[in-house]
Amino acid sequence: xxxxxxxxxxxxxxxxxxxxxxxxxxxxxxxxxxxxxxxxxxxxxxxxxxxxxxxxxxxxxxxxxxxxxxxxxxxxxxxxxxxxxxxxxxxxxxxxxxxxxxxxxxxxxxxxxxxxxxxxxxxxxxxxxxxxxxxxxxxxxxxxxxxxxxxxxxxxxxxxxxxxxxxxxxxxxxxxxxxxxxxxxxxxxxxxxxxxxxxxxxxxxxxxxxxxxxxxxxxxxxxxxxxxxxxxxxxxxxxxxxxxxxxxx
Amino acid sequence: xxxxxxxxxxxxxxxxxxxxxxxxxxxxxxxxxxxxxxxxxxxxxxxxxxxxxxxxxxxxxxxxxxxxxxxxxxxxxxxxxxxxxxxxxxxxxxxxxxxxxxxxxxxxxxxxxxxxxxxxxxxxxxxxxxxxxxxxxxxxxxxxxxxxxxxxxxxxxxxxxxxxxxxxxxxxxxxxxxxxxxxxxxxxxxxxxxxxxxxxxxxxxxxxxxxxxxxxxxxxxxxxxxxxxxxxxxxxxxxxxxxxxxxxxxxxxxxxxxxxxxxxxxxxxxxxxxxxxxxxxxxxxxxxxxxxxxxxxxxxxxxxxxxxxxxxxxxxxxxxxxxxxxxxxxxxxxxxxxxxxxxxxxxxxxxxxxxxxxxxxxxxxxxxxxxxxxxxxxxxxxxxxxxxxxxxxxxxxxxxxxxxxxxxxxxxxxxxxxxxxxxxxxxxxxxxxxxxxxxxxxxxxxxxxxxxxxxxxxxxxxxxxxxxxxxxxxxxx
Numbered sequence: 001x002x003x004x005x006x007x008x009x010x011x012x013x014x015x016x017x018x019x020x021x022x023x024x025x026x027x028x029x030x031x032x033x034x035x036x037x038x039x040x041x042x043x044x045x046x047x048x049x050x051x052x053x054x055x056x057x058x059x060x061x062x063x064x065x066x067x068x069x070x071x072x073x074x075x076x077x078x079x080x081x082x083x084x085x086x087x088x089x090x091x092x093x094x095x096x097x098x099x100x101x102x103x104x105x106x107x108x109x110x111x112x113x114x115x116x117x118x119x120x121x122x123x124x125x126x127x128x129x130x131x132x133x134x135x136x137x138x139x140x141x142x143x144x145x146x147x148x149x150x151x152x153x154x155x156x157x158x159x160x161x162x163x164x165x166x167x168x169x170x171x172x173x174x175x176x177x178x179x180x181x182x183x184x185x186x187x188x189x190x191x192x193x194x195x196x197x198x199x200x201x202x203x204x205x206x207x208x209x210x211x212x213x214x215x216x217x218x219x220x221x222x223x224x225x226x227x228x229x230x231x232x233x234x235x236x237x238x239x240x241x242x243x244x245x246x247x248x249x
Numbered sequence: 250x251x252x253x254x255x256x257x258x259x260x261x262x263x264x265x266x267x268x269x270x271x272x273x274x275x276x277x278x279x280x281x282x283x284x285x286x287x288x289x290x291x292x293x294x295x296x297x298x299x300x301x302x303x304x305x306x307x308x309x310x311x312x313x314x315x316x317x318x319x320x321x322x323x324x325x326x327x328x329x330x331x332x333x334x335x336x337x338x339x340x341x342x343x344x345x346x347x348x349x350x351x352x353x354x355x356x357x358x359x360x361x362x363x364x365x366x367x368x369x370x371x372x373x374x375x376x377x378x379x380x381x382x383x384x385x386x387x388x389x390x391x392x393x394x395x396x397x398x399x400x401x402x403x404x405x406x407x408x409x410x411x412x413x414x415x416x417x418x419x420x421x422x423x424x425x426x427x428x429x430x431x432x433x434x435x436x437x438x439x440x441x442x443x444x445x446x447x448x449x450x451x452x453x454x455x456x457x458x459x460x461x462x463x464x465x466x467x468x469x470x471x472x473x474x475x476x477x478x479x480x481x482x483x484x485x486x487x488x489x490x491x492x493x494x495x496x497x498x499x500x501x502x503x504x505x506x507x508x509x510x511x512x513x514x515x516x517x518x519x520x521x522x523x524x525x526x527x528x529x530x531x532x533x534x535x536x537x538x539x540x541x542x543x544x545x546x547x548x549x550x551x552x553x554x555x556x557x558x559x560x561x562x563x564x565x566x567x568x569x570x571x572x573x574x575x576x577x578x579x580x581x582x583x584x585x586x587x588x589x590x591x592x593x594x595x596x597x598x599x600x601x602x603x604x605x606x607x608x609x610x611x612x613x614x615x616x617x618x619x620x621x622x623x624x625x626x627x628x629x630x631x632x633x634x635x636x637x638x639x640x641x642x643x644x645x646x647x648x649x650x651x652x653x654x655x656x657x658x659x660x661x662x663x664x665x666x667x668x669x670x671x672x673x674x675x676x677x678x679x680x681x682x683x684x685x686x687x688x689x690x691x692x693x694x695x696x697x698x699x700x701x702x703x704x705x706x707x708x709x710x711x712x713x714x715x716x717x718x719x720x721x722x723x724x725x726x
Binding site: 007009011012013014015016017018019020023035036037038039040041043045046047048049050051052054057058061138139142143169170171173174175176177178179180181182183184185186187188189190191192214215217218219221222242243245246247248249 | 258261262265574575578579611612613614615616617618620621634636637638639640641642646650654655657658660661662664667668671674675684685686687689694695696697699700701702703704705706707709710711712713714715716
């Protein structure tokens with residue numbers, strides 16, 4: 001099976017280790033993985049801010065880059081949701097691309113959802129010794145229906161104690177440009193989220209979306225709390241010996 | 250009511266610092282969410298009901314004219330009268346005219362959000378009528394001279410202490426000297442005050458949760474019974490309802506009723522569910538002599554044919570408000586007009602104009618929890634995005650934000666330039682952060698760094714680095 005990894009602009013820019021972890025997990029499960037060089041951004045910031053023209057241009061560019069692969073795997077619920085659920089709408093009136101958008105949408109997956117649902121992975125064989133809590137990103141939980149899959153894989157980590165986060169259906173306050181357009185409201189939301197994380201007593205929090213993770217890690221760092229923040233791919237690939245998100249080296 | 254929606258960002262900041270409001274919101278939020286969940290746990294057929302409800306509303310909207318005309322015909326057969334109002338001014342004029350024709354001096358009112366939408370109280374008061382709100386929450390905010398902050402719990406922002414203060418300031422006389430320490434004390438006192446008002450009113454005005462086309466009935470759900478007293482004691486009963494409230498049959502109404510209270514308050518059914526059909530008949534013991542229904546359009550027939558049609562399925566349960574993290578943080582008054590929360594952020598720009606209301610559509614992380622809990626499956630995030638698309642087309646976005654987004658997109662459309670910039674910028678930020686791993690101050694990123702550190706990049710582009718490693722592998726092979 002020949003799959004392409006769409007790393008997402010945040011992983012590409014902020015945290016290459018998430019990309020390498022995702023490649024490792026996919027290869028370990030038997031996939032031939034390619035990371036096309038021409039990938040940039042899926043266009044979600046444009047679409048969610050009402051800039052339909054730029055959203056269309058970026059969606060067409062993404063389709064050109066990714067449509068020849070069996071599957072497109074994304075280490076982010078939000079960017080996967082953009083490809084899966086929004087491209088067909090973005091390009092609905094584009095006679096050259098609308099059908100191609102539908103085709104790509106059907107073959108686009110969030111990483112943990114793909115590992116469990118399509119590849120049938122039950123354990124990645126990695127070790128994680130500690131108390132961990134899981135943050136459901138809104139897009140994973142509601143748009144991609146991915147909540148059981150990462151939990152299943154995390155519970156299979158040797159030594160891992162997974163603790164449920166209270167109010168796990170509530171947004172962390174990232175929301176793309178929302179967090180800088182309405183910083184006070186976003187701060188309130190991420191403060192509530194971090195408070196909930198603290199109540200679990202977990203020493204590590206993980207999620208499948210780097211946007212949420214940077215938001216949560218940024219707030220944890222500002223409050224100087226001893227909680228480490230990792231992307232789920234890093235945990236599943238056993239790559240936790242690097243500094244966590246926002247952590248000193 | 251004058252709209253202040255443009256000032257949402259400033260009003261939200263004030264709300265976040267208001268400790269009394271924050272305490273009231275925290276209390277309400279947990280209650281609504283937990284009670285709804287418990288009610289749905291007892292209703293395994295919720296998803297089927299949701300599908301059925303959606304079909305009923307979609308069918309009705311596709312034949313809206315037919316069902317509204319049928320409703321009118323049935324109301325008239327039962328001795329009532331239907332009045333059509335295209336806009337708020339016309340609706341108010343009709344209501345005031347009906348009060349004048351009845352030589353009315355005092356008007357009791359049940360809770361009606363459409364009444365708020367059309368500015369009914371102001372119009373009635375301008376016509377020298379005495380208006381008394383009879384829903385406890387509405388009565389409280391009438392005393393406080395405030396608009397509702399929630400569509401089903403208008404005084405949810407008020408604490409018990411604040412309500413007691415209001416009552417002490419407004420209720421005079423010997424019977425009102427006892428301290429108001431508990432909720433029953435407050436309810437008892439309101440009941441005493443309102444009893445005389447019910448008996449003395451000439452006209453009673455209520456809203457309607459539904460209009461039943463084949464019987465000409467209006468349906469009203471309440472928990473206090475005040476709606477029934479408002480509807481049946483005065484000489485004239487006026488129902489104010491928007492046109493999308495119609496459903497074909499009583500059977501259809503029961504499907505929506507099963508969803509409404511559970512989604513709203515977590516009750517399986519409200520304490521009172523009343524159907525009003527025509528005025529008092531000769532064999533009836535009581536009831537109004539006249540029964541009028543004012544059907545308000547106010548932009549709804551236009552919505553029927555545009556991208557916001559699905560919003561017409563809304564049954565005003567308030568579940569989207571109760572589950573919205575933004576509403577939960579700032580409360581209803583920050584939204585600056587009648588309807589708050591996700592449903593309000595969709596409706597308000599349609600009713601007061603996009604130029605006045607577009608900021609509300611922006612004030613959402615598009616988390617989707619509203620859509621997930623909506624009993625009518627309204628795609629609220631998509632409708633908010635629709636406003637954003639329209640705002641962008643109309644050039645309403647702040648010029649700086651617009652050009653930054655455009656700049657970003659221009660780079661993302663040039664993969665080679667993009668890759669080069671990602672490499673340079675990520676390494677630069679990594680170097681500036683040094684061993685600390687985060688940045689505390691970043692130029693132009695005050696919205697982020699006001700409360701959060703910015704995690705530093707690891708340095709270098711993943712895609713470029715992966716390609717380099719592949720190249721090395723190929724070279725070694």
